[in-house]
Structure formats: structure tokens, C-alpha cells
Amino acid sequence: MNRESAARGWQRVMSACVLTAVLSVGTATACDVAPVIRYAEPAAVKAFFERQGKRVVTFVGYSGAGYENRPAMLDEAGRMLDRWSPTDTIVNIGATPDGIGAVYDLAKQRGFTTAGIVSTQAKRYAAELSPCVDYVFYVEDDSWGGFVDGDTTLSPTSTAMVDASDVMVAIGGGAVARDELIAAKRAHKTVHFIAADMHHAKAIEKAQKKGLP
Template structure:
């Protein structure tokens, strides 16, 4: 069982469970954490931050409160990428509202960089250093969490969020898209100066609005 003071890696899980071709111990642990709760998976900008953090927090708070009203506070689970920056503010909001939280993140994230308000974390092998959290078939564990009984929410975001969103939509999972959210302008300018394009940095807005 993953405690609030521990970060469980894939290696730790695999070492304790016998492997078989059709058995994924990570999904077993995710299922245990979900435990029939309705899951809200939040994705978006992380280290890039946001242009309007107050608006972001207001929107996230509204979404969580609506789902508390619909499903009950003890039947709701918030899932995001475990780090505190950007979309990671969802952990602070969820704690203040009394909602359970769970983080799924690449092993690129160091344990001391994780949100203190994320109750438990699962770190996933990431050999390509992509920041994606993928199973052996290339499917996202973030999407898997939403697929049990939940919704995938994209508050802006780059290529990782776009790939997760498209996978979720393709699997018939409920999705909500907020393409108007942009990253912090200073961080955005820095990425543009490095030769990145708006389509690469703001993949959600590029695809779902005509503003760029």
C-alpha cells in the first residue's frame, strides 16, 4: 500500500508482485487507490506555470466543488502529476476542500520536488525522459485512472497533455478542455527564444482555438 510519506516506484511494485504477460502491477495499485471513487484527472502546464493563476485556481475550485456536490466528498479522488507547480495547485485546493489526492509522475521528478499536499505518489519509469507515464503498450496511466470512472480535464498544456487528452477522447472517456489557459509569459518567451514553437508549447490552445 502506498503511504502518504512514501513515493512508490515501479521497481518497488514489481519486486513485490509476480509478473505475468497480462498483469500490470501498477494498474492494480491505481485500482486500489481509486477504490470505486469518481476520479478527476487534471492535466496542463507544470513547470511552465500559468499566465493567470487566480483564474486557474477559481476554475479548478469550481470543478471540484461541483463534483463534491454530485458524488460526495468521500467518493471523489483528484489525480494529477504530483509536482506542485502550475496545475499542481490542484493539490493545495483539494486539501483545503478535504478531497483525497493521488499523483502519477515520471521518475524524472525527484522525491523532494513533489507536492507536499499530494497524499500519495506513484513514480513511473520514463526511459525516454518524455515526462509521459506510459505502460508497456504505450498507453498513459493518467488516462487509465480516468477510464475507471472519471473525467480528464485539460487546462491548457503542451504535447504531453495533448497526447493524454486525445487518448482519453479516443477511449470514450469524458473530457473537459479549457484551451484559453496559457503559460507564464516569461517562461513562454524563454521557450520561444530557444526555438520552440507555439504549437509545441501551447499544444492544447493551438489545436482547440483559432487564437494562434
């Protein structure tokens, strides 16, 4: 190899390294968030959002169960996010990065302030917080959410979630998401539902653990 060829090869290596570094920095800073974490009752959570003077759009769906088609879920979420402006809207989810929590990254890329409302069960089981959430509210709760007495009274976490929201967007989701959507409709909130399958392999595993066929 002559000196000129070696120089060209070295330039290519350096260019690749610089590009990798730039991309890595972009990825890291997209969600370089030090969240404000609070323990609060539902009324205090609602009051916080009211003080912000912005529309609160809450996304619900599958969390740990995940999505069979994650890219399609993110596409749907992106289209919904594009309806609103970061200047007057806060995006709220369930604080964790799993499943629907991937929408946090999309929201931050678009410049939204983000928030998360989650049961203290998440703290008990050391659930990870999304690196893209600005405000986290842990709500004291013996459950993960949903109705606690049939179909009329929501758990504290779900009460906080529904009361704080102006708009609720469900992309698939299990029992908790269903209950919150029902309550939101009863409260005359704006509600959007987009059908989506949970991760099939995880669904089968979950059914087997419960002894279901």
C-alpha cells in the same frame, strides 16, 4: 504614554501575534501530508485506483511553464472540483507543485484524497513533490509523457495517467497534456478542456532557447 495606553498597545500586539500564529498553523496543516511513495508499472497504478472504489478525476495542464493568469486557473479548477464530493472522488495530478499542481492545495482544502502519477524523470532531476499529495506513483519512463510513436502509443507515464482516470480535466497544457487528452477521448473517458495561456515570459524564454522568433 500612560499605563492604560501602554496596556492597549500591548494587547493589540498580542492579538496580532495570536492571529498570525493561527493563520500560520492553518496554512501549515492544510497540506501536512507524508505521502506514500511507490514505484509502479501502469497496470499496478490502475489496479491501486480500482481498489479504492472511487471516481478518479485527473487534472492536466502546464507544469513548470506555469500560467499567465494563475488566479483564473485556480478559479476554473475550483469550479470543476465543486462538481464532485470528497467522499467518492480522488483528485490526481502529476505529483509536483508547479503550474497545475497548485490544484492540490484546493483539493485538500475541500477534503479530497490526492494522488500523483509522474515519470521517473522527475526523480532523476530531483523535482519537488507537492506537500499536498497523499499518494505518489513514479513510473519508469525515458520521457516525461505523451505519445512515443506518432499518435497511437502513450509513454508508460501517460498510459498510467489515462488508464487510472475516469475524468480528465485539462486547463491549458502543452504536448503531454494534449496527447493524454486525445488518448482519454479515444478511451471514452469524460474529458473537459478549459483554455488557458502559459506564463508569457516563460514561453518567450523557452522559444528563445530553441532559437524561435
